[in-house]
Amino acid sequence: MWRRVASLSPLVSRSKPSKLSQEACTFKVWESFSSESHIPTPPKVTPFITFVLGGPGSGKGTQCAKIVEEFGFTHISAGDLLRREIASNSAYGSVILSTIREGKIVPSQVTVQLIRKEMESSDNDKFLIDGFPRSEENREAFEQIIGREPNVVLFFDCPEQEMVKRVLNRNQGRVDDNIDTIKKRLEIFDELNWPVINHYSKTRKLHKINAVGTVDDIFEKVRPIFAALSK
Ligand SMILES: Nc1ncnc2c1ncn2[C@@H]1O[C@H](COP(=O)(O)OP(=O)(O)OP(=O)(O)O)[C@@H](O)[C@H]1O
Numbered sequence: 001m002w003r004r005v006a007s008l009s010p011l012v013s014r015s016k017p018s019k020l021s022q023e024a025c026t027f028k029v030w031e032s033f034s035s036e037s038h039i040p041t042p043p044k045v046t047p048f049i050t051f052v053l054g055g056p057g058s059g060k061g062t063q064c065a066k067i068v069e070e071f072g073f074t075h076i077s078a079g080d081l082l083r084r085e086i087a088s089n090s091a092y093g094s095v096i097l098s099t100i101r102e103g104k105i106v107p108s109q110v111t112v113q114l115i116r117k118e119m120e121s122s123d124n125d126k127f128l129i130d131g132f133p134r135s136e137e138n139r140e141a142f143e144q145i146i147g148r149e150p151n152v153v154l155f156f157d158c159p160e161q162e163m164v165k166r167v168l169n170r171n172q173g174r175v176d177d178n179i180d181t182i183k184k185r186l187e188i189f190d191e192l193n194w195p196v197i198n199h200y201s202k203t204r205k206l207h208k209i210n211a212v213g214t215v216d217d218i219f220e221k222v223r224p225i226f227a228a229l230s231k
Pocket residue numbers: 054055056057058059060061062063079131166167169170171211212213214215218
């Protein structure tokens with residue numbers, strides 16, 4: 001849908017139509033996901049995409065909530081979309097559940113199609129995509145299927161010890177919030193996420209934010225990034 005909303009800021013360029021709904025994809029997983037969907041209305045504006053990266057417990061979701069409140073973005077947490085698939089008993093639910101339990105990464109086509117659907121069904125055109133891409137393969141799949149690169153990338157840089165403490169105190173009943181899975185998630189993060197961060201650093205889209213401090217302290221570092229974009 002991506003209809004223009006009244007509060008839309010110059011964050012969004014209207015010069016180039018998005019390829020989001022035009023991409024053809026031959027992956028099997030994609031086909032089964034896409035078979036449920038309707039043919040989307042051509043988008044009227046190019047969405048503004050922010051990727052929000054950082055290790056487990058670095059505070060991505062917490063800061064996204066504050067960005068939504070102040071700057072009117074739509075928050076799309078890739079992990080939440082996958083947990084919703086599990087809860088809805090979808091065909092992929094059990095595979096997704098075991099992948100999350102092991103702290104591994106769900107196949108890119110599954111995650112990208114869930115993100116795509118979420119973006120297409122939104123009236124907004126400013127998105128925070130939280131916890132994605134987690135690997136170069138994720139990143140390339142997004143570019144291939146969605147036909148877009150992010151406008152901005154945030155990276156919440158947090159020491160491991162602090163991340164472990166936060167996750168163990170989170171208390172939201174997540175199957176992966178236990179010490180064994182956290183260790184695996186941190187290993188995967190170290191192995192696969194750094195190349196993504198380095199890539200965006202080279203493209204000068206990356207904003208690295210020290211994620212130690214209070215939630216408000218950290219948001220003080222986040223706010224100017226979006227305030228500058230709105231000018
Ligand atoms: N700056 C902070 N100081 C202390 N605790 C924090 C801070 N930011 C977030 N938290 C808490 O840490 C926990 C993890 O935060 P959050 O869920 O935002 O992290 P996340 O990066 O989204 O993690 P995940 O990748 O596991 O989803 C939550 O319980 C949250 O309330």
